[in-house]
Amino acid sequence: MHAMPRLLLPALPPVLPAFARRALAALLCTAAVLAGTPLDAQGAPDKRTAPARGIPYATRDDAMQFADEIAARRQLDRDWVRATIGNARLLPNVPRLMLPAPTGTPKNWTLYRSRFIDPVRIQAGTRFWRSNAVTLARAQAEFGVPAEIIVGIIGVETIYGRNMGSFRVIDALATLAFDFPQAHPRASERQAFFRSELESFLSIESRTNENPLLPVGSYAGAMGMPQFMPSSIAKYAVDYDGDGRIDLVNNPIDVIGSVANYFKSFGWQPGMPPVFPVGFDESRLQKAVLLGPDIVPTFSADAFVAGGAVLDGDAQKFNGLLALIELQNGGDAPSYVAGTKNFYVITRYNWSSYYAMSVIELGREVRAAMEP
Numbered sequence: 097m098h099a100m101p102r103l104l105l106p107a108l109p110p111v112l113p114a115f116a117r118r119a120l121a122a123l124l125c126t127a128a129v130l131a132g133t134p135l136d137a138q139g140a141p142d143k144r145t146a147p148a149r150g151i152p153y154a155t156r157d158d159a160m161q162f163a164d165e166i167a168a169r170r171q172l173d174r175d176w177v178r179a180t181i182g183n184a185r186l187l188p189n190v191p192r193l194m195l196p197a198p199t200g201t202p203k204n205w206t207l208y209r210s211r212f213i214d215p216v217r218i219q220a221g222t223r224f225w226r227s228n229a230v231t232l233a234r235a236q237a238e239f240g241v242p243a244e245i246i247v248g249i250i251g252v253e254t255i256y257g258r259n260m261g262s263f264r265v266i267d268a269l270a271t272l273a274f275d276f277p278q279a280h281p282r283a284s285e286r287q288a289f290f291r292s293e294l295e296s297f298l299s300i301e302s303r304t305n306e307n308p309l310l311p312v313g314s315y316a317g318a319m320g321m322p323q324f325m326p327s328s329i330a331k332y333a334v335d336y337d338g339d340g341r342i343d344l345v346n347n348p349i350d351v352i353g354s355v356a357n358y359f360k361s362f363g364w365q366p367g368m369p370p371v372f373p374v375g376f377d378e379s380r381l382q383k384a385v386l387l388g389p390d391i392v393p394t395f396s397a398d399a400f401v402a403g404g405a406v407l408d409g410d411a412q413k414f415n416g417l418l419a420l421i422e423l424q425n426g427g428d429a430p431s432y433v434a435g436t437k438n439f440y441v442i443t444r445y446n447w448s449s450y451y452a453m454s455v456i457e458l459g460r461e462v463r464a465a466m467e468p
Contacts (some may be wrong), residue, residue, distance in 0.1 A: 153270050154182030162273070166295050172302050180298060180308045184270035187263065190315045191277040194286070205423035205431055205450055212454040213461055217251045221462035224256040224348070231336070231352045239356035240366030246355050248459030249445060253323040260321065260345065261314040269294040269317040269326075293317055296326035320344030321351045322358075332358040362444045363437065365416075370438040370456055372411035374420065380404045386420040391449050393417035393437050400434065407434065421449050 153159040163181045167174040225232060225247050232243035254260050272290035276283055297317070301308035313319035317326065321344055324333060333342045336353025343350050376383070381404030386395065397414045401407060405420065416436055423431040433439075433453070442452040 150185035150187055150267070150271075152182060153184045153186070153274065154178075156274065159184075159270065159274050162291065162294075166298055170295065170299050170302070172298065176302070177298060180266065180301070181270060181294075183309055184264075184266045186275060187267050187271045187315070190263075190268060190271045191275055193315050194272065195277055195280055202426045203424040203450065204426040205453070206425050206428070208450045209454060209457065212252050213458050217255055217458060218461050218465050220256045220258070221247050221251045221458065222465050224250065225462060225466060228348050228352060231349050235336075235352050235356040239353075239360040239364070241356040241359045241364050242459070244459030244463045245359070245370075245442070245455065246352055246459075247462050248455035248457075249355050250321050250351060251458050251462070252451070252455050254321050257321045257345070257348075260312070260323070261318065262312055263315050263317075264309065265297060265311040265313045265317050265319060265326075266309055268313065268315055269297055272316065290317070293326050296330055300326055300330060321348070322355050324354065324358075328358065332361055358445065359441055362441045364441050365436075365438055368416065368436055368438045369410075370442060370452070371421070371433040371435050372414065372418070373408060374411075374432050374434040375406035375408075376432075377404050377406055383420075387422060389419060391419050391421060391435060391440055391443055393419045393435065393440055395419070405434065421453075423450060423453060 159181055160178055163178040164174060166172065167177040225243065229243075232246060235241060235246060236243050250256055269290060273287065273294045276287035276290060280286060294317075298308065301311075311319060314323060318324060319326075319329070324344060329342070329344070333344060333350070333354040334357050335342050335350060337347065337349040342354070344354060380402075383404070386400070386403045386405060389395075393416065395403065395418050397407060397412060397418065400418045400420075401412075407414075411434060414436070419435040419440070421433045421435040421439065423433075425431060435449070435452075439449075439452055439456075442455055443449060445455075446452070
């Protein structure tokens with residue numbers, strides 16, 4: 097399973113079996129780590145570059161103990177796992193990036209939207225849609241996920257592959273697995289998550305003969321055009337063009353199929369709009385009640401209206417459950433929509449109603465830009 101483009105290890109004798117090549121690569125990695133020397137694309141010491149910043153995790157007992165646990169749990173080569181984690185480097189700035197905004201920082205949907213709904217993304221989106229129209233139509237037919245939602249996701253995440261991240265994945269995941277900021281309100285839970293992602297990454301990499309030190313991605317370890325975490329690659333990525341490999345970096349066919357499969361796996365309902373417009377009847381509005389379940393669809397259309405919401409057209413006849421979604425606008429009045437189960441499904445990709453609305457609106461804008 098391929099998350100990022102890699103090179104094989106030609107420096108190792110090709111006649112060796114895979115387990116022997118991995119073992120030899122592990123010895124090379126270990127020697128390089130202990131010497132403080134970075135590795136080149138073949139897994140050999142790279143003398144052309146300066147040593148990577150940060151402390152190598154080979155010096156950390158907790159990291160090496162976790163490496164041993166992964167090797168035993170996943171039945172992986174112990175030396176290979178220790179060498180791979182050992183060659184990871186602490187990224188000093190990454191833990192700070194994981195901290196939430198200070199309490200009291202106002203959210204601003206208008207500002208947030210402007211970061212993702214802009215001419216650059218819309219133009220790139222129309223080119224992506226036109227170039228991949230057949231695959232998008234196929235994914236919509238097979239998975240039930242509209243092309244505009246798939247296009248919206250890929251555009252918001254990476255501008256259709258323009259910005260897939262520049263952090264070594266092994267460094268990002270190791271940093272967050274072993275040095276997650278304890279000031280985070282959910283530090284224990286999040287650190288456990290990143291340890292699990294590091295384990296998933298190593299499990300995926302162990303099934304190749306490629307260098308696990310080469311993949312790059314976001315500061316959180318997400319990879320490729322759709323920015324899948326390693327566990328999502330393992331669970332949801334698909335070989336949509338049937339060439340025998342999964343490439344989420346250079347192959348938009350695999351990317352489109354994988355995003356559609358992700359949404360279907362989380363319960364996307366074909367034909368269901370993700371949001372409806374909503375207004376309020378102030379004379380009987382129970383806004384606190386309607387906002388109580390947050391983004392979780394809870395109210396029937398009748399119950400929604402009984403709470404003071406005003407729905408128009410198709411929304412009045414909607415048979416599913418609804419949630420009142422509030423999008424704050426700094427010091428200005430908030431914006432509101434009625435979210436369906438499909439809105440909730442989009443938030444499984446990124447747990448933010450602001451993110452979900454950006455995906456929806458970018459997809460709409462790209463579709464509109466393609467119309468005559």
